[in-house]
Amino acid sequence: MEFWTAFYAVSFYFAIVILVGGLASKIYQYAMTPAPLKVPTMPAPLTTGGVVVRILFEVILFKSLFRSNKWIWLFGIVFHGALWLVLFRHLRYFTEPVWTLVVLAQPFGKYASFAMLFGLIGLLIRRMMVERIRYISSPSDYLMLILLLVIGGSGTMITFVTHTDIVQFKAFMLSVMYLNVFNGQHLLPTDGFLLLHLTSVILLMIIFPLSKLLHAPGVFFSPSRNQVDNSREKRHLATWAKELEASSASSSH
Amino acid sequence: MAKKANFETPAFRPYPVIPILKPDIMKGNGPFVAKPQMQEALGYPEELIDNWQEVAIAKMGDLLKKYRSLRVYLDACVKCGACTDKCHYMIGTHDPKNMPVARQDLLRQVYRRYFTWAGKLFPKLVGAKDLTKDVLDDWYNYYHQCSQCRRCSVFCPYGIDTADISMAAREILDCVGKGQKYCNEIIAKVYKIGNNLGLPEPALANTLEGLEEDIKLDTGVDVRLPLDEEGAEVLVITPSADFFAEPHVDGLIGYAKVFHQAGISWTLSSKASEAANFGMFIGSYENMRQVALRIREAALELKVKRIIFGECGHAWRVAYSFLNTLAGPFDFLDQRYPIPQHICEFTYDLIQKGALKLDKSANDHRKLTFHDSCNVARASRMGNMPGGQFVIPREIIKASCNYFYDMPADTIHDQTFCCGGGGGLLTDDLIELRVKGALPRMEALKYVVDNHGVTHMAAICAICKSQFSKVLPYYGFKMDQIVSIHQLVSDALVFEVNEI
Numbered sequence: 001m002e003f004w005t006a007f008y009a010v011s012f013y014f015a016i017v018i019l020v021g022g023l024a025s026k027i028y029q030y031a032m033t034p035a036p037l038k039v040p041t042m043p044a045p046l047t048t049g050g051v052v053v054r055i056l057f058e059v060i061l062f063k064s065l066f067r068s069n070k071w072i073w074l075f076g077i078v079f080h081g082a083l084w085l086v087l088f089r090h091l092r093y094f095t096e097p098v099w100t101l102v103v104l105a106q107p108f109g110k111y112a113s114f115a116m117l118f119g120l121i122g123l124l125i126r127r128m129m130v131e132r133i134r135y136i137s138s139p140s141d142y143l144m145l146i147l148l149l150v151i152g153g154s155g156t157m158i159t160f161v162t163h164t165d166i167v168q169f170k171a172f173m174l175s176v177m178y179l180n181v182f183n184g185q186h187l188l189p190t191d192g193f194l195l196l197h198l199t200s201v202i203l204l205m206i207i208f209p210l211s212k213l214l215h216a217p218g219v220f221f222s223p224s225r226n227q228v229d230n231s232r233e234k235r236h237l238a239t240w241a242k243e244l245e246a247s248s249a250s251s252s253h
Numbered sequence: 254m255a256k257k258a259n260f261e262t263p264a265f266r267p268y269p270v271i272p273i274l275k276p277d278i279m280k281g282n283g284p285f286v287a288k289p290q291m292q293e294a295l296g297y298p299e300e301l302i303d304n305w306q307e308v309a310i311a312k313m314g315d316l317l318k319k320y321r322s323l324r325v326y327l328d329a330c331v332k333c334g335a336c337t338d339k340c341h342y343m344i345g346t347h348d349p350k351n352m353p354v355a356r357q358d359l360l361r362q363v364y365r366r367y368f369t370w371a372g373k374l375f376p377k378l379v380g381a382k383d384l385t386k387d388v389l390d391d392w393y394n395y396y397h398q399c400s401q402c403r404r405c406s407v408f409c410p411y412g413i414d415t416a417d418i419s420m421a422a423r424e425i426l427d428c429v430g431k432g433q434k435y436c437n438e439i440i441a442k443v444y445k446i447g448n449n450l451g452l453p454e455p456a457l458a459n460t461l462e463g464l465e466e467d468i469k470l471d472t473g474v475d476v477r478l479p480l481d482e483e484g485a486e487v488l489v490i491t492p493s494a495d496f497f498a499e500p501h502v503d504g505l506i507g508y509a510k511v512f513h514q515a516g517i518s519w520t521l522s523s524k525a526s527e528a529a530n531f532g533m534f535i536g537s538y539e540n541m542r543q544v545a546l547r548i549r550e551a552a553l554e555l556k557v558k559r560i561i562f563g564e565c566g567h568a569w570r571v572a573y574s575f576l577n578t579l580a581g582p583f584d585f586l587d588q589r590y591p592i593p594q595h596i597c598e599f600t601y602d603l604i605q606k607g608a609l610k611l612d613k614s615a616n617d618h619r620k621l622t623f624h625d626s627c628n629v630a631r632a633s634r635m636g637n638m639p640g641g642q643f644v645i646p647r648e649i650i651k652a653s654c655n656y657f658y659d660m661p662a663d664t665i666h667d668q669t670f671c672c673g674g675g676g677g678l679l680t681d682d683l684i685e686l687r688v689k690g691a692l693p694r695m696e697a698l699k700y701v702v703d704n705h706g707v708t709h710m711a712a713i714c715a716i717c718k719s720q721f722s723k724v725l726p727y728y729g730f731k732m733d734q735i736v737s738i739h740q741l742v743s744d745a746l747v748f749e750v751n752e753i
Contacts, residue, residue: 026328029324030321030324030325033317033318033319033320033321033324034319034320034321035320035321035322036319036320036538036578037538037574037575037578038574038575038578039322039414039417039574039632041403041406041407041412041414041631041632041667042630042631042632042633042634042639042642042667043634043639043640043642043643043667044639045639046638046639058410058412062410064335064407064408064409064410064412065333065335065408065410067407067408068335068336068339068408068409068410069334069335069408072333072334072335076333076410126334127334130334131273131274132271132274132334132337132338132349132352133332133333133334133337135274135276135349135352135355136332136334136337136349136352136354136355136358137332138332138378138379138380139377139378139379139380140371140375140378140379140380141331141332143378210369210370210371211371211379212328212329212330212331212332214328214329215328215329215330215331215410215411218325218328218329218411219329219410219411219412221321221325222322222325222326222329222411222412222413223321223322223325223412224322224406224412224413224414224417225411225412229634229639231573231574231575231577231578232573232577232591232592232593234577235577235578235581235582236577236578237578238319240319241538241578244538244539244542
């Protein structure tokens with residue numbers, strides 16, 4: 001038992017470094033890479049405020065996806081919405097005392113796991129059954145959905161069927177967070193579903209910054225969605241383009 | 254009538270079903286490859302170099318550092334499938350590699366292999382592939398089956414724009430010495446002579462004189478088409494097809510009449526006798542900039558106060574979205590007017606002010622619909638509000654004609670379907686693709702023809718006009734059913750004597 005406690009604690013630390021470090025470096029890379037041309041998909045907003053609204057519509061309501069395909073939109077938004085609710089509910093295992101909002105969200109968050117599974121199964125069935133989507137799918141596209149299904153499925157089992165010693169688990173989690181997990185006082189419960197749940201979550205954290213899950217930060221950096229339509233009013237020039245101008249001016253004169 | 258072709262024109266579908274995939278149906282060698290001297294004129298290797306693989310990967314790395322769009326688009330796709338039925342080439346050909354995501358994947362698989370941990374460690378798992386000759390051939394073939402119309406980007410939850418990716422791919426292909434003949438030959442002609450058609454100054458002057466005579470014969474009015482007139486108020490930059498191709502030239506006559514009636518002096522330039530900028534199609538910032546700079550130089554030399562662009566789709570994208578970036582700042586022009594301005598904005602303003610007298614009944618023998626050109630609809634704007642590019646052309650048509658009917662809502666505005674010939678594909682060696690890619694637009698046209706008796710489709714893009722003249726007959730229409738918007742204005746315009 002002490003072995004598993006140490007093993008999962010170390011794995012968590014490792015995963016969090018990959019997740020946070022990986023995401024931070026990706027976000028830094030996106031932010032530092034110039035967008036030399038004005039390429040918003042038109043019609044586009046004329047102001048920065050308008051762009052914020054456009055992105056919010058994309059991020060919260062999946063507006064473009066809605067225009068595109070109602071089934072993918074339905075499964076996608078149910079899955080993502082439920083995932084946020086479930087994640088929010090999970091804050092209760094990382095906070096002491098538990099925040100009031102988290103307490104209030106608890107009953108909804110518990111049942112949201114079913115909605116999450118519904119969305120994931122819908123997406124998986126589409127991926128397998130629709131010829132066009134099957135054609136564009138790699139093994140990793142299926143495995144990603146299966147991993148999320150394992151996370152959702154094992155979590156739902158723990159919540160509704162097999163239960164674990166949640167008080168002991170929370171003590172473990174808090175000791176991981178406050179870096180006193182290795183004193184042997186807060187052991188991790190070793191129920192099968194809990195270990196499965198934790199293993200798959202750790203895997204997901206590691207995969208996140210190395211995979212298509214980068215769509216999460218990516219959507220905010222997409223030039224076709226985040227640029228203001230003001231090219232006639234304001235000159236837009238990337239640093240490398242400025243250098244190109246300078247060098248061609250000096251070479252031609 | 255359509256010549257006998259060695260392929261079948263797609264049949265109209267009773268209702269728009271999503272096609273069943275026919276893998277590799279459009280596999281092939283792609284369009285003609287550019288000749289060595291054309292490659293050289295653009296600053297690229299003359300033919301496929303020996304170390305193409307190494308150079309291609311290095312170029313990809315270079316573009317990834319220069320273009321956030323490329324980096325984000327290659328990372329962010331989740332393969333949701335939203336775009337898979339949105340491309341007109343997919344709809345017309347059924348080739349799965351014409352699904353936008355699959356087209357992107359041709360580049361993405363290589364990106365993953367050489368630029369991501371997952372692809373370096375587990376290529377099979379994440380669909381990463383080595384850059385082999387087969388992959389390079391697929392790039393050449395399928396990135397020349399994309400008209401860069403951006404329709405897929407409208408529907409993508411992350412706005413992934415296949416146009417940007419196909420531009421990057423073509424730039425890489427050029428850099429390893431495998432450019433496309435049509436685009437590169439045209440750019441070389443622009444550098445050498447000033448326009449896509451290779452029409453030299455004397456021939457251009459002659460053509461314009463001929464047009465002046467035609468207008469005089471037709472209307473009895475001395476309408477001018479000035480060339481290289483220093484000190485004119487407005488420099489008009491228009492696609493060279495406007496100088497003689499049908500129905501383009503009727504549009505040019507329309508611009509001339511509008512300027513005449515407005516009493517505003519204008520000029521064309523022999524130096525910049527071309528609005529088109531194929532540098533965009535091949536994804537080359539440097540070439541696009543060099544082509545764009547001609548316009549700045551012409552404006553400076555002719556000491557004009559305003560620049561107005563004629564009816565051309567991708568030229569308007571470059572003008573509206575990129576010109577300020579590529580050739581700005583335009584502080585020497587009159588700042589009270591948009592820089593640059595579209596001829597439709599100009600005409601629309603005059604109509605609003607009541608400065609043009611239009612007799613709609615002159616167009617009563619026509620029932621009109623309007624084809625939104627993709628680069629105008631999804632990559633630029635007109636007027637001072639988002640979506641002005643949809644409103645202004647339609648208002649001009651309605652001011653000039655009594656009968657106007659829009660095609661179905663999912664085929665117009667920002668959901669418009671490409672004519673099938675944009676993005677550097679308007680070449681005879683791609684005629685099969687062009688005919689098949691026109692299917693969704695032809696179906697939409699058929700709908701308004703059957704339901705409203707529409708006789709003509711108006712457009713504001715030189716490529717659209719040429720493409721439709723060519724492909725309309727394949728679908729049982731007549732080639733002259735495509736018209737310029739300013740042709741309608743031209744026919745409706747009543748000359749009034751403003752002097753005295």
